[in-house]
Amino acid sequence: MDVYGLIGNPVGHSLSPPMHKAGYEALGLDARYVTFEPPKEGAVAAIEGADALGVAGLNVTIPFKQDALDAVDPDPLAERIGAVNTVDFTGEGRPAGYNTDAVGAVRALRSHDVDLSGTAVVVGAGGAGRAVAFGLADEGMPVRIANRTESKARDLAAEVPDATGHGLDDLGELLADADVLVNATSVGMEEDATPVPAEALHGDLAVLDAVYRPLETRLLRDASEAGATTVDGAWMLLYQGVEAFERWTGEVAPVDAMNDALRAEL
Numbered sequence: 654m655d656v657y658g659l660i661g662n663p664v665g666h667s668l669s670p671p672m673h674k675a676g677y678e679a680l681g682l683d684a685r686y687v688t689f690e691p692p693k694e695g696a697v698a699a700i701e702g703a704d705a706l707g708v709a710g711l712n713v714t715i716p717f718k719q720d721a722l723d724a725v726d727p728d729p730l731a732e733r734i735g736a737v738n739t740v741d742f743t744g745e746g747r748p749a750g751y752n753t754d755a756v757g758a759v760r761a762l763r764s765h766d767v768d769l770s771g772t773a774v775v776v777g778a779g780g781a782g783r784a785v786a787f788g789l790a791d792e793g794m795p796v797r798i799a800n801r802t803e804s805k806a807r808d809l810a811a812e813v814p815d816a817t818g819h820g821l822d823d824l825g826e827l828l829a830d831a832d833v834l835v836n837a838t839s840v841g842m843e844e845d846a847t848p849v850p851a852e853a854l855h856g857d858l859a860v861l862d863a864v865y866r867p868l869e870t871r872l873l874r875d876a877s878e879a880g881a882t883t884v885d886g887a888w889m890l891l892y893q894g895v896e897a898f899e900r901w902t903g904e905v906a907p908v909d910a911m912n913d914a915l916r917a918e919l
C-alpha cells in the first residue's frame with residue numbers, strides 16, 4: 654500500500670484526506686492519505702522522517718511551506734515562489750518539491766473556460782498571492798498585484814515578470830481593463846467582507862476567490878451581480894490536490910470524484 658499524507662499545524666480541519674481518498678477509491682488504488690501535526694519548527698525533520706518511513710508523497714501546509722524548501726529539491730516554480738506544498742518521494746535522491754497552489758489557481762480558471770491571455774489583478778501578497786502571481790505570470794499574463802501593505806505588493810512585483818505592485822486604493826483603476834481577478838487575501842473568510850469595492854467589478858471579469866470557507870464569499874456574490882464569471886476557492890483547492898495526485902500516482906486524477914468528496918465537506 655502507498656502512503657500519502659499532509660503535514661501542517663494545525664491540520665484538524667483539512668479537506669485533503671477525503672478528497673484524496675475519493676481519488677484512490679475511484680481508481681481502485683491501494684493507497685492511504687494520513688495527516689501529521691509535527692511541531693512548528695519541525696518541517697525538515699518531518700519530511701526526512703517521512704522519507705525514511707517510505708511515505709510516497711506529502712502535502713505541506715501552514716506553517717511549513719517555506720521551511721520545506723530546505724528538505725527537498727524544488728522545481729523552478731516552487732523555488733521562485735519560495736514555498737513547497739507537495740513533496741514527491743518516488744524518484745531517486747532528494748525528494749522533489751512542487752508548489753501546486755500556483756497550478757491549482759490556473760487549472761481552476763481553465764476549468765471554467767477562462768481565457769488567460771489578458772491582464773490579471775491579484776489581491777494579496779502573502780503565500781497564496783505569491784503562488785497565484787507567479788502562476789498567472791507563467792501563463793503570460795501581465796499581473797497587477799494589490800495589497801493592504803503596499804510595500805509587500807511592490808516587493809513581490811519586482812520578482813514576478815511583467816508585474817506591478819499597488820495599494821488597495823488602486824483597485825478601481827486596475828480592474829477597469831482587467832480580465833481576471835483573484836482574491837488571495839484571507840478577507841471574506843468567516844466574515845461577510847470583501848477587499849474589492851463592488852463598483853469596481855464588471856461583466857468582462859472572471860473572478861476567483863481563494864477563500865473557500867464560505868464557498869460563496871461576498872466578493873463572489875458582488876461579482877455575480879456584476880455579471881462576472883465566478884470561480885469559488887474549492888476549485889483552486891481541488892486542482893492543487895489534483896496536481897499533487899497526478900504527480901504522485903502518474904495517473905490522470907478522477908476530478909469529479911475528488912470534487913464531489915471535497916464539496917460534501919463544505
Ligand code: NAP
Nearest residue numbers: 777778779780781782801802837838839863864886889890
Ligand atoms: P497570508 O500569507 O497570511 O497572507 C494574507 C494576505 O491577506 C496578505 O496579503 C494580507 O495583507 C491580506 N489581508 C489579511 N487581512 C486583511 C484585511 N483585513 N484587509 C486586507 N488584506 C488583508 O495567507 P495565505 O496563506 O496567503 O492565505 C490567504 C487566503 O488564501 C486564506 O484565506 C487561505 O485559506 C486561502 N488559500 C486558499 C487556497 C486554495 O487552494 N483555495 C490555497 C492557499 C490559500 P497584508 O500583507 O497587508 O497583511
